[in-house]
Amino acid sequence: MVARTLDTDLAWELVLSAVDRSNVTLALPGTDTAAVKLNGHGAWHLIQPATGEAKDLLSIFLPLCRPLPSDGRSKVIGQLGQSLDGRIATVTGRSRFINGDDGITHLHRIRAVSDAVIVGAGTASTDNPRLTVRRTSGRNPVRVVIDRHRRVPDSHFLFTDGEAPTLRLVAGTYEKQDHTAIAPGVTEVPCLGDESSSEPVDPRLILEVLADFGLRKIFVEGGGVTVSSFLNAGLLDRLHVMVAPMIIGSGRPAFSLPEIDFLDDALRPRAQLVNLGSDMLFDLDFSGKQ
Numbered sequence: 002m003v004a005r006t007l008d009t010d011l012a013w014e015l016v017l018s019a020v021d022r023s024n025v026t027l028a029l030p031g032t033d034t035a036a037v038k039l040n041g042h043g044a045w046h047l048i049q050p051a052t053g054e055a056k057d058l059l060s061i062f063l064p065l066c067r068p069l070p071s072d073g074r075s076k077v078i079g080q081l082g083q084s085l086d087g088r089i090a091t092v093t094g095r096s097r098f099i100n101g102d103d104g105i106t107h108l109h110r111i112r113a114v115s116d117a118v119i120v121g122a123g124t125a126s127t128d129n130p131r132l133t134v135r136r137t138s139g140r141n142p143v144r145v146v147i148d149r150h151r152r153v154p155d156s157h158f159l160f161t162d163g164e165a166p167t168l169r170l171v172a173g174t175y176e177k178q179d180h181t182a183i184a185p186g187v188t189e190v191p192c193l194g195d196e197s198s199s200e201p202v203d204p205r206l207i208l209e210v211l212a213d214f215g216l217r218k219i220f221v222e223g224g225g226v227t228v229s230s231f232l233n234a235g236l237l238d239r240l241h242v243m244v245a246p247m248i249i250g251s252g253r254p255a256f257s258l259p260e261i262d263f264l265d266d267a268l269r270p271r272a273q274l275v276n277l278g279s280d281m282l283f284d285l286d287f288s289g290k291q
Contacts, residue, residue, distance in 0.1 A: 123152075228240070
């Protein structure tokens with residue numbers, strides 16, 4: 002049998018076939034030829050040769066495809082796209098597009114292996130995102146907007162394009178229930194407390210609400226305050242920080258975390274650094290597990 006070198010397109014098809022699977026051998030698409038072996042602990046090894054770019058793609062995304070833990074916990078990945086000087090937007094909140102084409106494709110790929118993608122009201126209002134997988138293959142995730150005060154205009158894509166179900170989390174008292182299906186279009190979910198409250202939204206409550214909808218593989222896409230709230234609460238399993246070769250010089254910082262006095266108190270996740278082409282990716286592992 003002649004070996005077939007995996008390129009990024011083939012590697013991505015293997016990633017999609019690996020979602021929620023372990024202890025299996027993945028075959029080349031449309032064949033019985035073994036390509037990648039997965040075990041039950043997140044490890045994997047290649048059976049076919051692969052380009053460097055394909056290996057990088059597998060090393061980034063196969064960990065995101067592991068089956069959910071049996072204890073009912075959600076798996077959460079966050080993402081920040083920033084400049085070299087740690088800015089995610091200008092002082093006016095403009096962030097399209099700090100990252101280049103390769104970084105944006107990477108973003109769409111994370112969406113494709115997630116059940117739901119979360120954005121805060123500020124990011125949704127300013128960027129008017131679609132949160133779909135237009136740049137890659139795979140299914141669109143359920144879109145989730147944290148919008149306690151209904152700040153996001155009703156005319157924005159999330160509420161009008163019909164590309165994927167959208168949950169709009171708004172002020173109100175949450176009534177826990179088991180949802181058998183998510184309706185198409187936009188569903189408002191009262192769960193974020195008093196509308197007049199200025200208290201930050203509890204990210205644990207958001208995960209609880211999404212789990213009731215059967216959504217447990219969660220992608221927190223932005224903005225910086227929202228991602229930081231999940232990080233500060235210890236709820237991120239992984240964080241992808243994409244750094245663009247750009248210096249803005251002012252603007253909104255990537256992270257909003259409590260001050261520390263000593264470097265010993267700094268967060269030091271395991272990391273791999275991957276050149277995406279237009280951007281450099283820091284793939285940060287906060288799970289504490291291999």
